[in-house]
Amino acid sequence: MADATLDATVGHVDPDDTSSLQTIELTVNGQTHTLTLEPNVVLLDALRERLNLTGAKKGCDHGQCGACTVVIDGRAMNSCLLLAALAEGQDITTIEGLADEDGTLHPIQQAFLEHDAYQCGYCTAGQMMMATSILNDKDIAKDPASIKEAMSGNICRCGAYKNILDAVQSAHRTIEGA
Amino acid sequence: MRAFDYARPGAVGAAIAAHAKADSAYLAGGTTLLDLAKIDIMQPEQVVDINGLGLDRIERLEDGRVRVGALVTNTALARHELIETHYPVLSQALLSGASTQLRNKATTGGNVMQRVRCPYFRDGASPCNKREPGSGCSAIGGVNRETFAVLGTSEQCIAAHPSDMCVAMAAIGATVSVHGPKGTREIDFGAFHLLPGSTPEREHALEPDELITHVTLNAPERDARSGYLKLRDRASYQFALASCAAQLTLKGGVIRSPRIALGGVATKPWRALEAERILEGKAPSKALFEQAAKAAFKTATAYEHNAFKIPLGQHAIIAELGKLTGLATTQEAS
Incomplete structure (x- = not known):
């Protein structure tokens, strides 16, 4: 589709309009990050494109394939169907946080x-x-x-x-x- | 996805006021909303996040009913001790729906509000009276197998209601509590979802800006037994082709207070009232169950590819009643 509003771009479609940007804190693998995002950014895109945590994959982008699964407060969820804002204050674990710091595998x-x-x-x-x-x-x-x-x-x-x-x-x- | 404004109110009244300010959608778990926003079927200008409203509790009321907050997740509801003990039909229905990940996020109120899985509704291009009133129904003359109904259909829409949870709630009996600009009200669960009729774009009884805050289950019947049987194309993570939620008690060798609801075969969670009348006060037998199952589909309309749902739905009823009454009605699958 040619409609620019339908692509998977992270961020607003109009770069001059920053009125709806919001600042949130995401705690990923024990580390807290402060991000300024548009409200429609889903967690998967925030992880991959803002935090460079590309372990979680975008397969179907509709909660059907599970390639984007992350663990939030102990529960597995589809990060593609979750607004990043909803994960604020929660404990997010991605595949990058599974092994020990010394490299010992989970x-x-x-x-x-x-x-x-x-x-x-x-x-x-x-x-x-x-x-x-x-x-x-x-x-x-x-x-x-x-x-x-x-x-x-x-x-x-x-x-x-x-x-x-x-x-x-x-x-x-x-x-x-x- | 289109841009939208975002509000996160801290109280129900503020949520309703925020919702009324723009073309809005309430956001609970988001598993339906974001799915449909990504394919441009839902286009809210504003999303009102209701996760800060404290609607995530399950409590037993003094009259024995169980009140479920709209934000209780499908997993939490299915695994709650009160539900597992008193409403096994609901626990089973919830756990048969979607995937683990989706159940961990999807909510009670969101499940009640989930949209149909008709591919013509979802494709954004085909004529669809639900998406674009008056444009026609592509399903009636199109491919109409898995996600299409045989009960409660109209010449404008034949999409099946996709929920498992709602079928169990229809069998149990429940009320939906809503808050809106004019105050609060209770809607009987059976009256909440609307038949498509000539207005398939109207799917439920909510007025503009109204918000579901709770679903309250009828008090459990003493000694009631209940269960859910779901038949589908694969064993897990698939919508029902036909399902049956049943609740009944056995007293003195006869069936009392039977409640039967059907999923996958109807345009709304479907109470099989005629089947219930046939079962009431009778001793369980395979012949009785067959008679009830036949009555449940008396008004069914088959379409080109889904006629099989009529016998399939009947067998779902017969098998579930057999299971609940300890009567062997089907050959064990090998």
Whole structure:
């Protein structure tokens, strides 16, 4: 579509009109950032294009594929369907914040490596963020059927589902045994 | 996405006043609003964020009813002890809807207000009486399989109501509390969603600027059993082709106070009143369930690609009633 108002540009369509800009604070991976944004900026675009955190991916941009999944206050959410302003004051974790500072991988990252739980990798950040929230959620059982149901909002175009399931169960065993 | 102004009021009255100032949309979780704003189907000049209004509590009222704040997420509602214990049909319906991520963000009020999944409504170009009154309905002569209704349709619109949660609420019975410029009022859940008729652009009973603050569930019936069965093209993360929410009690070997609601097959969350009348006071049997299921679809209209929803919906009723009454009605899937 040619209509400039419909593209995914972060920021206002009229650069001279700054009347509706708002300043918000986002806490991402333990670090607080102050951003001046238009009200219609979604969290995914703020992360990728303002904070250069490009781990969360834009797949469908409509909450259907899960590639943009981040964890907010312990809950996995589609960052493409969330206004950045709504995440102010909340604890946002992206794939960049999963490993320890010394580079030690999170158990889910290690398990994805060991189980070859990806092919092209585009959905992988979203898969792992969804998986970490499941591993911390007492309401979700860790049998194969329950994991598949809980992760049905993460689409893998390559079809690596079997290895993803193996990785999530393996990470669960690692964490339980720790 | 088009630009919009943003307001985050701290009180219900201020939210309504802000909403009245411009062509506005209330923002709860945003999973419908942002989806539709991105494809230019919704074009609010102003978004009024209601997340600061404290409408995120679930409480049991003195009369036994359960009041759910409009901002309670689908996950929180489904997992709440009061809901899991007294309204399993609602918990099951919520958990069968959307994905984990969406349920974590989507709210009770937003689910009540969600829009249809008709592809002609969403494409922004095809004639659609809901999007552009008087332009025609592309679905009636078009492809009308998955997201289209057989009950409550009109010559202007045949889009099915997409919610699972609302089907359970229709079976339980509920009231919708709204605040507006003229004060507060209660709307019976069954009267909240409107049939398309000749005005498919009118989807609900809200007046301009009115805001849903709560949905209050009828007090649970003593010894009631309830459940939700959803049939769809794949096992998870898909809208219903047909679904059945049912609640009933068994006393002295007969069914009492049955309440049946259907999803995926109707233009609004659909109470099957005729089926309920047939079931009341009768002993469970497969023949009785078949009779009730047949009655539920007596007024159905099949379109070119969705005629299968009539037998599918009937089987949903029969199977769910069988499950609730302990009567085997279907062969176990292998």
